[in-house]
Amino acid sequence: MLKEFKEFALKGNVVDLAIGIIIGAAFSGLVNSIVNDIIMPIIGVITGGIDYTNKYIQLAGEPQATLDAARKAGATVAYGNFLTLLINFIIVAWILFLIVKGMNRMKREKAAAPAPVATPEDVALLREIRDLLAKK
Numbered sequence: 001m002l003k004e005f006k007e008f009a010l011k012g013n014v015v016d017l018a019i020g021i022i023i024g025a026a027f028s029g030l031v032n033s034i035v036n037d038i039i040m041p042i043i044g045v046i047t048g049g050i051d052y053t054n055k056y057i058q059l060a061g062e063p064q065a066t067l068d069a070a071r072k073a074g075a076t077v078a079y080g081n082f083l084t085l086l087i088n089f090i091i092v093a094w095i096l097f098l099i100v101k102g103m104n105r106m107k108r109e110k111a112a113a114p115a116p117v118a119t120p121e122d123v124a125l126l127r128e129i130r131d132l133l134a135k136k
Contacts, residue, residue: 027092035087055080 008014036053044050054067060074070076119127 031088031091035084035091039087040084052080052083
């Protein structure tokens with residue numbers, strides 16, 4: 001059983017997946033920083049200084065001044081947080097689209113190489129006859 005597990009764990013696909021997950025986690029942190037530290041402040045300036053990370057609609061309870069207090073008081077829709085996560089998703093999806101598009105372009109370039117011309121059937125048969133006669 002240990003041998004089978006070792007074979008499974010050391011297969012290329014499993015190792016590639018593990019590396020992808022680690023890189024994805026690091027990439028997620030980078031995207032979060034880009035959105036929270038660069039894009040959202042720019043959107044805030046454009047919209048007149050609005051900080052979207054703390055925007056919410058309180059559905060239940062006494063009105064509160066902060067998002068945390070509103071969540072404690074009752075049902076709250078944190079649409080600012082959703083907007084931030086939506087921008088994160090769009091950035092990740094766009095970058096993954098560009099990566100896949102580049103990979104597909106490289107595959108097409110490799111596939112564009114002319115395929116070797118198949119030998120006509122009559123020529124192949126004549127070669128077989130020649131080889132048989134040469135053996136005799």
